[in-house]
Amino acid sequence: MDFTEEQIQRYSRHILLQDVGVEGQEKINNGKVLIVGAGGLGAPIALYLAAAGVGTIGIIDGDVVDLSNLQRQVIHFTPDVNKPKVISAKEKINLINPDVKVIAYQKLLTAENALEIIQDYDFVVDGTDNFPVKFLINDACVIAKKPFSHGGILRFDGQTLTYKPGTACYRCLFHSPPPPNAVPTCSQAGVLGAIAGMLGTIQAAEVLKYLTGVGDLLTNRLLTFNAKTMEFRTIKSKPNDNCPVCGSHPTVTGLVDYEQAVCDIESHRKNKNK
Amino acid sequence: MSKISVNGKAQEVERPISITELIKLNNVAQPEMVSIQLNGQFVNRDDFDNTQVAEGDELDFLYFMGGGSF
Numbered sequence: 250m251d252f253t254e255e256q257i258q259r260y261s262r263h264i265l266l267q268d269v270g271v272e273g274q275e276k277i278n279n280g281k282v283l284i285v286g287a288g289g290l291g292a293p294i295a296l297y298l299a300a301a302g303v304g305t306i307g308i309i310d311g312d313v314v315d316l317s318n319l320q321r322q323v324i325h326f327t328p329d330v331n332k333p334k335v336i337s338a339k340e341k342i343n344l345i346n347p348d349v350k351v352i353a354y355q356k357l358l359t360a361e362n363a364l365e366i367i368q369d370y371d372f373v374v375d376g377t378d379n380f381p382v383k384f385l386i387n388d389a390c391v392i393a394k395k396p397f398s399h400g401g402i403l404r405f406d407g408q409t410l411t412y413k414p415g416t417a418c419y420r421c422l423f424h425s426p427p428p429p430n431a432v433p434t435c436s437q438a439g440v441l442g443a444i445a446g447m448l449g450t451i452q453a454a455e456v457l458k459y460l461t462g463v464g465d466l467l468t469n470r471l472l473t474f475n476a477k478t479m480e481f482r483t484i485k486s487k488p489n490d491n492c493p494v495c496g497s498h499p500t501v502t503g504l505v506d507y508e509q510a511v512c513d514i515e516s517h518r519k520n521k522n523k
Numbered sequence: 524m525s526k527i528s529v530n531g532k533a534q535e536v537e538r539p540i541s542i543t544e545l546i547k548l549n550n551v552a553q554p555e556m557v558s559i560q561l562n563g564q565f566v567n568r569d570d571f572d573n574t575q576v577a578e579g580d581e582l583d584f585l586y587f588m589g590g591g592s593f
Contacts, residue, residue, distance in 0.1 A: 401588030489565045
């Protein structure tokens, strides 16, 4: 790939980095990344990956922008209310960086479409707000041997883990989805807006590290932080032999759509009917 | 008195206790929703009652976090 003068200027701060350089930037420009969810986490992830020049960004979300999203979903602006999130996100990505090819999927990731969608990408980023899809992403990526970044935020806390085939997966840590309504999601419990940026940019950095091969990924380590104390911890983990999807006797061999918390579904319906 | 560590912080327990008791002692709001790692190994939920915590053990309580998108 030959960079134009303009591209050399655009990506000069990457190219200057000894660990990245022209070669690393080429890897970024050739990278294909799928972002699941164009919300609190998906917004900063998409903005930074677009700015970095990731060649193809797929973004999947079935929702429309709601006024209550704007407190943290920084890729959506006030005039975007009621617009499909993936369209709003695509517009901003194209404005930031016309080099990026955006593939917008205005739908939910499901057991039926997950494997087909993720197969076209080098890396998958979980920016979803609910456990059924978090487990779906994990299972699909483990089955398809696709690396991904898990991210979760709640109130003042965040956690993230990077998976590569052979390292601890989300199910190694969290065996199976909690019963619907057992654990609050952000739409029920609230979240400090900036937490989404803190965690999303960590996930974006992991993507860029993966694409360029620079540094040590958050594999076999769960990073957690609390914004009230600003304490960060990494908890070392390893693949769990009893893991239902990647352990030695897997019980999860196909994909399933787990039941969603009832109030989440209702709030989605409300949004769609607006 | 046994010295253990929970989420990187030192804690003392008066007598050998099970993981189930330790979860109670730490006032975990939803015990059924916590994953436990003991010295770097995940403990099956079914074994929380019969796994004893001893001097020097390092435990991590991991909680579900759902948020992100909507």
